Amino acid sequence: KLGNETIKAELGRAAWRLFHTTFARFPDKPTAEESSALQSYIYLFQRLYPCGECANHFRQILDQFPPQVSSRSAAAAWGCHVHNEVNKSLKKPLFDCSNIGDFYDCGCAEDPNEKVE
Numbered sequence: 696k697l698g699n700e701t702i703k704a705e706l707g708r709a710a711w712r713l714f715h716t717t718f719a720r721f722p723d724k725p726t727a728e729e730s731s732a733l734q735s736y737i738y739l740f741q742r743l744y745p746c747g748e749c750a751n752h753f754r755q756i757l758d759q760f761p762p763q764v765s766s767r768s769a770a771a772a773w774g775c776h777v778h779n780e781v782n783k784s785l786k787k788p789l790f791d792c793s794n795i796g797d798f799y800d801c802g803c804a805e806d807p808n809e810k811v812e
């Protein structure tokens with residue numbers, strides 16, 4: 696267990712950024728294999744998350760709200776929802792999930808596979 700609250704918060708911010716940015720970059724129309732990869736990634740993220748208390752807590756949230764991996768927008772909305780579940784339990788303000796589409800940008804627009812939207 697990480698004892699230091701500052702480290703736990705830093706880790707949380709970094710993890711959430713990676714988590715939401717991954718969903719923001721997930722395909723709009725994923726193949727079955729891509730959806731399956733994202734689902735495994737989410738469950739492994741939970742299992743290996745390096746704060747035991749957080750991981751246990753997140754496990755319960757995943758049991759209640761199974762990962763939505765059918766499309767980019769479904770994954771992004773789901774990620775926003777489960778982050779809000781954590782926010783609720785920590786008594787933090789809730790994020791407006793209707794803004795999630797614009798909020799996470801990895802700066803990858805130079806990627807040749809990127810479609811301009």
Ligand code: FAD
Binds near residue numbers: 708753775
């Ligand atoms: P964070 O919650 O880290 O959010 C970072 C930024 O993301 C915010 O400033 C905001 O711009 C944006 N944001 C906020 N809400 C959303 C949303 N719903 N969707 C998209 N973007 C959003 N800490 C504990 O003390 N106990 C726990 O049990 C615990 N469990 C955690 C479980 C997981 C899986 C993760 C990743 C983190 C967990 N944390 C836990 C850490 C905690 O969630 C925060 O990361 C940490 O407290 C720092 O909070 P923060 O206020 O800086 O904002």
